[in-house]
Amino acid sequence: MNTVNILGVPFSKRTFSETVALVQAQIAAEDKPLFHLITANPEIVMAAREDQQLQTIVKEAGIITPDGIGIVLAAKWQGEPIQERVTGYDLLIRLLEEAKQHRFSLYIVGSDEETNAKAAQIIADQYDGVTIVGRHNGFFKPGQEEALVADIAQKRPDVLIVALGAPNAERWIFKYKSRLSAKVAFGVGGSLDVIAGKVKRAPVIWQKLNVEWLYRLLKQPSRWRRQLVLPRFAVTILTSRRR
Template sequence: MMTSMTKSRPSDAAKVPTVSIYGLPFSKLNMNDTVAYLTAAIEQRRVTHVITANPIMIMSAQEDPAYHAMMRTAEMIVPDGAGVVWAAGYVGEPVAERVAGFDLLHRLMAEGETRNWSVYLLGTDQQTIDTAAANLQRKFPRVRIAGVRNGYFGPEQDAEVVAAIREARPDLLFVARSASTQEPWIAQYKAELDVPFIMGVGGSFDIIAGKLKRAPVLFQKLRLEWFYRLLQEPSRYKRMLVLPKFVLKVIREKEKVTKTRPIS
């Protein structure tokens, strides 16, 4: 399918300083500079898929070459997990700060207030996505909600979903699907979607809708937001077991972490 979207140019990507963590280029920009960079990309209608990555995703990419290759197609990878921030500093290539996807969503919505942007919300169950949309509309009344759709659809419905988003022509598309589906789906269809900014937001809609609470500031400062979420969702414990494995891997392989190598 042809699209009117202009592809990102090499010069655009060169403006973002990065550190390679197991072959994945993480942005070193702080939150303010990230928002400024993305705002320019949105205004220029440049395709920009942002991945808010954490250690679990890095480890998944190490185990799955296809997932690693998919992540590298993103226009920007930001350090969402505290473990990523730690790893970058540990190997002597520090990032400015953690750029949390939840905060980035809200910063871009605030930017959209002054720029007449529109947003499409895709993912989770219908009740949650409707409530999240209503809450965001109340908080950002000048951002137009171009559409909402739950995330319960299979490959046979992809064309229908993509067509609906293209017709809505949002400036921002936030996607919340399963960990194994979210980013691969965006990567597969971003050229057809014709949306200048696309980002997977994981469980952010649950928090926005009031189903879950975000970690208190103290937990965030102590880099224990993952632990607070585990207290709310104990079923996530198996995924969380990857975190100490990541730390040990980085410590053991300190000299190799920043080398460009797809799979260990």
């Protein structure tokens, strides 16, 4: 099978390169429904256990990739190993880098106006083959959503990226996916902040040691409450495994 079930969430076993190829194939395809890609971490897995709507969202997703070393370790403990993490940021950057050969149009939603505009400009300047057909910051009011959805539908982007935070981005895409007229949509977390230079990503050595989460925690101590989900996730996995 191409997936491993971790506490009810079906994670893809595809490698990073295989996932990139799958997304590019979806971009190249015509007349298909929106392909909702979710990069999920332990936080989303634990939230889905208590949220019926989120359970539906992950079950109906086109693919769920392992964004977090906790997911990779859980799959290993279950005897169904996943080869590597596939994060939203890395996936987005690879798609941008390969846009010379696999051209696509992009619509950007999320983050504050300054960050959104700067990230869009950097992408337009640095990545040939990417056409930015629209953008909007993430601080829209409920009454503005209809106009935003209509604009995305009219622009018909190949790829829609949404930086509203997880799982808010996933909920937003799911809510409007039948109307967005995009080929691929996925949440990108804080990727726009990194691209715009507002936030620095963990050094490569931290990434290779799979402690990027610790780097972010040291840089943003206010994240400690969110990190409490990690021991809960580990205990739940181990308990489930023993059963």
